[in-house]
Amino acid sequence: MTALTDRARGGAPVPDPFLPRPFVVRTARQDTRDTHTLELEPVDGGPLAFAAGQFTMMHAFGAGEVPISISGDPARPDRLVHTIRDVGAVTRALVHAVPGTVVGIRGPFGTGWEVSAGRGGDVVFVAGGIGLAPLRPAILEVCAARAEFGQVSLLYGARTPEDILFEDDLLVWSREHGIDVQVTVDNGQHAWRGRVGLVTQLVARARFAPESTLALVCGPEVMMRYAALALADRGIPKDRLRLSMERNMKCGVGLCGHCQLREFLLCVDGPVLTYDRLEPLMSRAEL
Ligand SMILES: Cc1cc2nc3c(=O)[nH]c(=O)nc-3n(C[C@H](O)[C@H](O)[C@H](O)COP(=O)(O)OP(=O)(O)OC[C@H]3O[C@@H](n4cnc5c(N)ncnc54)[C@H](O)[C@@H]3O)c2cc1C
Ligand code: FES
Numbered sequence: 001m002t003a004l005t006d007r008a009r010g011g012a013p014v015p016d017p018f019l020p021r022p023f024v025v026r027t028a029r030q031d032t033r034d035t036h037t038l039e040l041e042p043v044d045g046g047p048l049a050f051a052a053g054q055f056t057m058m059h060a061f062g063a064g065e066v067p068i069s070i071s072g073d074p075a076r077p078d079r080l081v082h083t084i085r086d087v088g089a090v091t092r093a094l095v096h097a098v099p100g101t102v103v104g105i106r107g108p109f110g111t112g113w114e115v116s117a118g119r120g121g122d123v124v125f126v127a128g129g130i131g132l133a134p135l136r137p138a139i140l141e142v143c144a145a146r147a148e149f150g151q152v153s154l155l156y157g158a159r160t161p162e163d164i165l166f167e168d169d170l171l172v173w174s175r176e177h178g179i180d181v182q183v184t185v186d187n188g189q190h191a192w193r194g195r196v197g198l199v200t201q202l203v204a205r206a207r208f209a210p211e212s213t214l215a216l217v218c219g220p221e222v223m224m225r226y227a228a229l230a231l232a233d234r235g236i237p238k239d240r241l242r243l244s245m246e247r248n249m250k251c252g253v254g255l256c257g258h259c260q261l262r263e264f265l266l267c268v269d270g271p272v273l274t275y276d277r278l279e280p281l282m283s284r285a286e287l
Pocket of ligand 1: 068070089271
């Protein structure tokens with residue numbers, strides 16, 4: 001048990017990984033029709049340090065518990081930020097949490113993006129839909145040390161213009177940090193003057209030197225499969241191409257087996273895994 005929980009936390013001391021810590025919602029912002037961002041503070045005042053790409057198990061009392069990636073700034077462990085899409089009972093309870101609501105938090109759990117591996121080279125982020133939320137902490141890390149990275153691109157696909165997340169951030173990342181932000185939508189109405197099409201189509205025109213590029217991909221699994229193929233086709237080494245995988249989760253610490261993907265328990269071996277390890281699994285449907 002101790003060894004397993006230590007594995008989940010990368011060796012850090014873990015008091016009790018099953019005991020939720022109370023966090024209070026400080027701000028609640030509606031981002032899109034079905035997606036909200038909550039800023040939370042620990043009731044006990046202690047920080048919650050995390051690595052970009054990790055997730056917590058969020059407990060909405062009376063509704064249940066779900067895994068949600070952290071979308072905030074790793075440099076601000078005093079403030080936990082989660083961006084949540086309303087798809088079912090628990091996420092609905094969470095998106096309707098108003099300031100003052102107390103929720104339970106376990107974690108952080110899982111592997112991170114390890115942005116530092118990209119220092120000295122180019123970085124490509126590929127995001128689909130709510131997949132921009134788990135990538136946001138990694139983008140903020142790159143922005144904070146911008147001079148240490150070369151060309152940085154963000155390729156982002158949303159269903160419609162109304163589903164585009166973090167529009168203010170997209171502007172800041174582009175204007176103030178020199179990130180080449182390319183946005184496309186699946187369906188654009190008359191007022192939309194931007195690109196229409198699949199995010200994977202943006203890979204062909206992105207500028208990067210493949211051999212020294214770090215590529216971080218998050219979105220629906222089918223989108224990640226085609227994005228990874230396109231990025232690998234352009235010559236990015238498969239061990240420098242990272243994807244965040246999702247499966248149903250219960251314990252979050254490698255004990256229950258709910259999140260198994262063949263030899264991986266995604267709550268501890270993932271959610272972020274390199275493409276050289278995932279490729280054999282992603283080429284097979286229904287795993
Ligand atoms: C590591 C990890 C990180 C995640 N990060 C986020 C995040 O940052 N923001 C966010 O909004 N969601 C995130 N999710 C997905 C989130 O956990 C699910 O949407 C949630 O568990 C659904 O619970 P529910 O009770 O609201 O809905 P349910 O009633 O359990 O499900 C409603 C519908 O959503 C589908 N669904 C359930 N889980 C998932 C899933 N993991 N992926 C896709 N569809 C699913 C179900 O098949 C069903 O059709 C993450 C999942 C994992 C594993
Ligand atoms: S969620 Fe229990 S083993 Fe991963």
